[in-house]
Amino acid sequence: MIFHKIHSLKGEVTVPGDKSISHRAIMLGSLAQGTTEITNFLQGEDCLSTIRCFGQMGIHIENNKDTILVHGKGLHGLRKPDEILDVGNSGTTTRLISGILSATDFEVTLTGDSSIQKRPMGRIITPLTMMGAKIESIKGNGCAPLFITGSKLKGIHYISEVASAQVKSGILLAGLYADGETSITEPYVSRNHTELMFQYFGIDIQTDNTTVTVQPAKEFPASQVVVPGDISSAAYFIVAGLIVPNSEIRIKNVGINPTRDGIIKVCEQMGANITLENITDTNGEPTADIIVRSSELTGTIIEGGIIPTLIDELPIIAILAAVAKGQTVIKDASELKVKESNRIDVMVKNLKLMGVDVEGTEDGMIINGGNTLHGATIDSKLDHRIAMSFAIAALLADGPIEILGAECVNISYPDFYTHLNDLSQ
Ligand code: S3P
Numbered sequence: 001m002i003f004h005k006i007h008s009l010k011g012e013v014t015v016p017g018d019k020s021i022s023h024r025a026i027m028l029g030s031l032a033q034g035t036t037e038i039t040n041f042l043q044g045e046d047c048l049s050t051i052r053c054f055g056q057m058g059i060h061i062e063n064n065k066d067t068i069l070v071h072g073k074g075l076h077g078l079r080k081p082d083e084i085l086d087v088g089n090s091g092t093t094t095r096l097i098s099g100i101l102s103a104t105d106f107e108v109t110l111t112g113d114s115s116i117q118k119r120p121m122g123r124i125i126t127p128l129t130m131m132g133a134k135i136e137s138i139k140g141n142g143c144a145p146l147f148i149t150g151s152k153l154k155g156i157h158y159i160s161e162v163a164s165a166q167v168k169s170g171i172l173l174a175g176l177y178a179d180g181e182t183s184i185t186e187p188y189v190s191r192n193h194t195e196l197m198f199q200y201f202g203i204d205i206q207t208d209n210t211t212v213t214v215q216p217a218k219e220f221p222a223s224q225v226v227v228p229g230d231i232s233s234a235a236y237f238i239v240a241g242l243i244v245p246n247s248e249i250r251i252k253n254v255g256i257n258p259t260r261d262g263i264i265k266v267c268e269q270m271g272a273n274i275t276l277e278n279i280t281d282t283n284g285e286p287t288a289d290i291i292v293r294s295s296e297l298t299g300t301i302i303e304g305g306i307i308p309t310l311i312d313e314l315p316i317i318a319i320l321a322a323v324a325k326g327q328t329v330i331k332d333a334s335e336l337k338v339k340e341s342n343r344i345d346v347m348v349k350n351l352k353l354m355g356v357d358v359e360g361t362e363d364g365m366i367i368n369g370g371n372t373l374h375g376a377t378i379d380s381k382l383d384h385r386i387a388m389s390f391a392i393a394a395l396l397a398d399g400p401i402e403i404l405g406a407e408c409v410n411i412s413y414p415d416f417y418t419h420l421n422d423l424s425q
Contacts, residue, residue, distance in 0.1 A: 001406035003394030006424045008246035015234045017042040017227035020193045023092050025225040026050045029070030030059040034222030038068040044412045046090035056081035080106035087112040095124045099170035102133035103177030104150030111145035124170045127158045155180035163308040165190035176217040183213035188305040191259045196284045228255035228287040233413045235263050235313040239320045240392045241292030251290040262310030270297040299326035315389040321367040322356040330364035341383035350378045375399020384411040
């Protein structure tokens with residue numbers, strides 16, 4: 001797919017539902033008793049993988065596009081699937097579902113695409129095994145395919161080396177089935193959608209700074225979930241609105257949970273003109289309209305506790321940094337290497353192809369800004385966030401940008417190119 005420079009961006013856009021919250025709504029809806037109604041669910045491939053996996057385990061899920069009805073069967077209602085569970089490209093499905101599968105009364109094999117089969121699963125295998133789970137990495141490399149034998153679980157207190165909401169959530173889901181309380185402490189606070197949704201469904205969960213504690217669950221009733229817009233999808237338009245001259249756009253109904261809003265903080269730190277309007281609460285999740293206007297930006301340092309709150313936005317932040325004045329340093333982000341692709345390598349390589357002064361480091365990047373962006377052919381490595389980031393970079397480039405594998409945006413934002421086109425002038 002080929003992208004060209006535009007003059008400005010104007011208008012309003014409604015980004016799709018939050019990916020993290022959509023996954024969790026299917027999972028909790030499946031484990032609840034009764035029918036959970038989900039609106040504004042993200043109809044992206046990752047979340048459809050979660051629906052498919054629970055469908056294979058006997059949960060009847062009606063997908064009417066606008067509304068999803070999950071006919072939950074209670075905490076112990078899942079049945080052994082006839083086939084292997086295929087999570088596609090979804091790390092969230094893999095790590096969260098592993099927590100639930102650890103506690104069933106059946107055996108199951110879990111696998112996914114070639115990217116998933118390279119991503120580290122030891123980080124979830126270790127704590128779940130401490131809880132009594134039986135999980136085998138079939139190839140012995142700490143990655144999927146995983147063979148999981150449901151077992152009786154015990155509560156643990158786990159100190160995690162990584163700030164990962166996927167690890168935390170896998171443990172918390174397993175904790176629902178443990179014989180006593182389960183807690184996890186992380187180095188920094190990661191996104192807390194599992195905690196908020198547990199609370200919303202009436203599960204006993206407490207957070208104290210970087211430690212979260214869940215009590216074994218009794219059966220809990222179904223609920224209604226309205227999914228806020230995904231700030232990780234909004235991020236592309238936030239950056240586009242800032243860097244393309246004469247732009248002003250409103251991104252409607254976006255989740256601004258403080259464990260996810262690092263992109264807004266970093267943009268403001270760089271001098272961005274961003275305002276929030278219509279701030280409200282959706283199932284305990286704060287949401288707002290985000291208004292962005294073209295701005296003069298300067299480089300900054302992004303490190304430490306803010307990293308987990310913008311981890312998925314670092315590729316698009318790198319584009320922002322490439323056009324801002326001065327240097328931007330991204331540190332403490334070695335997690336980027338184990339996402340859908342090695343996002344340090346892939347960003348650095350492709351930014352260089354566009355003429356950007358950038359250097360990869362062990363845990364991030366150093367970007368010297370103020371670059372003129374040139375046309376290039378960009379290999380997305382089928383990583384949705386890489387494809388979307390370079391589609392935005394193309395809006396300023398002095399030559400055409402060809403993106404290979406551009407259709408991978410279907411993972412998290414199937415209408416991305418249409419929405420971008422609608423805003424472009
Ligand atoms: C997610 C957590 C993040 C994020 C991923 C979704 C989640 O991963 O990168 O896209 O829904 O819990 P980690 O928690 O492993 O950093």
